[in-house]
Amino acid sequence: MANVKILCIGKLREKYLKEAQAEYSKRLSAFCRLSIEEKKEAPLPKNASVSELHKAIEQESESLLRASSGYKIALSPEGKQMTSESFAKMIKQHSQRGDISFFIGGSNGLSDKMKAKSDLVLSFSDMTMPHQLFRIVLLEQVYRGFMISSGRTYHK
Amino acid sequence: MANVKILCIGKLREKYLKEAQAEYSKRLSAFCRLSIEEKKEAPLPKNASVSELHKAIEQESESLLRASSGYKIALSPEGKQMTSESFAKMIKQHSQRGDISFFIGGSNGLSDKMKAKSDLVLSFSDMTMPHQLFRIVLLEQVYRGFMISSGRTYHK
Numbered sequence: 001m002a003n004v005k006i007l008c009i010g011k012l013r014e015k016y017l018k019e020a021q022a023e024y025s026k027r028l029s030a031f032c033r034l035s036i037e038e039k040k041e042a043p044l045p046k047n048a049s050v051s052e053l054h055k056a057i058e059q060e061s062e063s064l065l066r067a068s069s070g071y072k073i074a075l076s077p078e079g080k081q082m083t084s085e086s087f088a089k090m091i092k093q094h095s096q097r098g099d100i101s102f103f104i105g106g107s108n109g110l111s112d113k114m115k116a117k118s119d120l121v122l123s124f125s126d127m128t129m130p131h132q133l134f135r136i137v138l139l140e141q142v143y144r145g146f147m148i149s150s151g152r153t154y155h156k
Numbered sequence: 157m158a159n160v161k162i163l164c165i166g167k168l169r170e171k172y173l174k175e176a177q178a179e180y181s182k183r184l185s186a187f188c189r190l191s192i193e194e195k196k197e198a199p200l201p202k203n204a205s206v207s208e209l210h211k212a213i214e215q216e217s218e219s220l221l222r223a224s225s226g227y228k229i230a231l232s233p234e235g236k237q238m239t240s241e242s243f244a245k246m247i248k249q250h251s252q253r254g255d256i257s258f259f260i261g262g263s264n265g266l267s268d269k270m271k272a273k274s275d276l277v278l279s280f281s282d283m284t285m286p287h288q289l290f291r292i293v294l295l296e297q298v299y300r301g302f303m304i305s306s307g308r309t310y311h312k
Contacts, residue, residue, distance in 0.1 A: 014176075014179070015172075016172040016173070016176045016179070017172070018175075019170075019171065019172035019175075020163075020170075020172045020176075020289075021170070021172075022170035023170070067218055079240075081281070081282045081283075082282060082283070083282050083284075084232075084283045084284045085282060087283060101273060115278065124281050124283060125237070125280050125281045126238060126239050127237075127238070127239060127240045127297055128238045128239075128240045128300070129293065129296065129297075130296065133176075133292070133293070133296055136289070137285065137289070137293065140285065140286065141285075143284055144284070
């Protein structure tokens, strides 16, 4: 069974997001060993300078990178988009070879250095989504991916 | 205050989705008169033929179209994508002129006829999302749109 790691910044605040995460984690347990690691937000003063902001992003990205293993996928609106079917194929292919790690940045995103170190920079949308809600969208799509790969029907 | 209609198929099943919808509905009440109308799923036998499926999609699409007013936006993975900033501008522009209606199809999507009758066919992603979770993603983006247009900062 493949190891799938969701590496992200900060704890989920809303109860409904926690419940959604629990639901998809349960469903995913049929297909992979899922781990969700929540790394600390880097402290940032209220009126942070650009260099303080970059330092915080760098620090957060580093902590995600350190926890990763296997095929590294950074999530970013500037990344490459794929259909659910291509995403399913990609997950299947890499989960047969080793671990898969997904990186979700905090509210300030991921560092360019980290995107360069990732195997794939993936975008779900041209739109910006809140990183906490996005975690649910990603979990659902990983679940959908395993369902597609295993040839099961799945309600849209 | 603008009327924003979310016209969709079927009731939300999961408690966490209902709570997320309630949260964004509350937040949106600062910016618009939001109405969420849930139309009935068209009955479909288990092993439906292609023509039965098309008839059901047509029926659902018709019921959404009948409930709409103003600028009509059909949501579909095959539509045009935009950034959150362009989406915000578009909402601002049309909400100053009249109502805005968003159409979210059921698990079988929207009819081609209905997409042709819409003013805009909009895609959030090349990926397929479940229509119930997508409703939350749309509500969040509409809220984000109003926040951007009003020049307020909003946590990503």
